[in-house]
Amino acid sequence: MIELASLTKRYGDKTAVDDLTFTVRPGIVTGFLGPNGAGKSTTMRMILGLDHPTAGRVRIDGKRYEQLKDPLTYIGALLDAKAVHGGRSAFNHLLCLAQSNGIPQARVAEVLDTVGLTAVARKKAKGFSLGMGQRLGIAGALLGDPRILMFDEPVNGLDPEGIHWIRNLMKSLAAQGRTVFVSSHLMSEMALTADHLVVIGQGRLLADTSMADFIRTNSRSYVRVRSPQRERLLDVLHGAGITVVETGAGALEVEGGKAEPIGELAAQNGIVLHELSIQQASLEEAFMQLTAESVEYHAHADSPPVPLAWGSGWDKGA
């Protein structure tokens, strides 16, 4: 169990983490979601005692991180795949971690096997791909067989097989009664793994809810209708007591409705339909709406300037 209370971190006048209060509970996978630069990694570093909070506190099963005498057997963390000395072999990297926590050396071979790196155990870490580095980081997190696991963007750089593996790994770790806390900026990824969801944006808590609740609230279905006889269709639908919303592209949307009654109504009234389809708003859209105001870095939606034809500026004279 990880408990955060009014956790705040400021760098100069920039607030990276702003008064965060939430609890990560055992037995489930808790997803930690936010756009890039939302403060997820800073929060995780504070949980691990790497960064000092400006205000507030973090407790791991009631203790401060510094009070843990054998931290790796308590909490295992994958921070970023590159937190490794490239000149050291995977085996020696894990061995020095095991030794610092009095973990038997046999565990090194075990976790290398778990993450599938046994074949490259004696190879230097700098030759590893991003996915292999990620697996080595996960091996380090699992080394002490800890009751709490924290993964910062674990699927980054993994191939589909690796993503599938890490999903199942996290679920099985949680099923054993462990606390699993995993950060991501991908809602779709979280929807498949997390049981509980903590969403932050610009360091502030935006949502702390169970995944089921989040889906129930946010997965919205509607029927989209397009017709050349738009005005008539509107009259008919209004007449039948169906609420219609007009959208920009000449289409009509009927909230939560079924497609069949609309099609039948159109047929009875001889209205031509060009489209009649059921649409599902994705969780990704719900997440983007939730964090829209707090996105730190965003690209401009409008199209890039059209390049002028070659030589078109010549007559203007330089």
Added chain:
Amino acid sequence: MSTHQPPLQQAAPAAPEWQAAPGGSYPGYVSPIPVVRTHLGHAITSEWTKIRSVRSTIWTLGVFVLLVIGIGLLAGAVVSNSASSPDDLSGSNALSLGFFGLLLGSMCIITLGVLTTASEYGTGMIRTTMVACPSRARVLAAKAIVFFAVAFVITLAASAFVAMTQVSMLNDVARTPTGGEWLKGTVGVSLYIALLGLLSLIIGSIIRHSAGAITIMIGAVLAPLVIALFMFSSSLEKVRNALFEYSIPNQLSVFYSNSLSDSGPSGWDPLWIILGVTAVAFAGAYALLEKRDV
């Protein structure tokens, strides 16, 4: 994307089914791995694995041994060929020929010392290290102990080998060193070089940048001597002498009783000086380590 979303409802922070068990007990998974209460010994074992498992250790120490032994033997050979009587060496003993190799070799020890701490910041390994061992004092102490032991043992072996070879090569032309001179010329210089390396390790921890820390340390070794060389003005005489006397190369030569000047540190003084500087730097590095974010 649709244009009309219902406002997102933020659920109450704690849904009842996830409420913690009362009474401050923390349920969850219990590992079959025995829990060990870790101490400094664990950190030292870990740091030993780290220092022996990277190529830079082998390289720096290999070059160090080559320089010390190579230059030492070369100096011995040159002197034994050209000198014919004890007068040519103005009464000094053969041990002092070890100075040149050690002065050059100290650059390798400085590099290794800096890399022991600063490379962890360069690679990001420091975060892994500090997560595994949250006591920052323990991490710094373990690194210091392991590095100092390695540097001392290697320097002692190399300098003792060179000393014995040189003494036997110059048996007829040089004065036989006394027991005290033997001690200073082997154990003394080895302690001094290892402390110089330890100071580099501490500077590496403070600067957190390999190239920067190495530059500072090499500057600290060479700059005073070079600056003093160009102080011609007689009004700067005192400053110049102090720079000469307390420059690291001159302090190193004190161990061979052939200092550049008659005043200044003598006997075992250089060892006490660097011990004091290193202790102060260690305290500073520790304070910074506790205060800063990793």
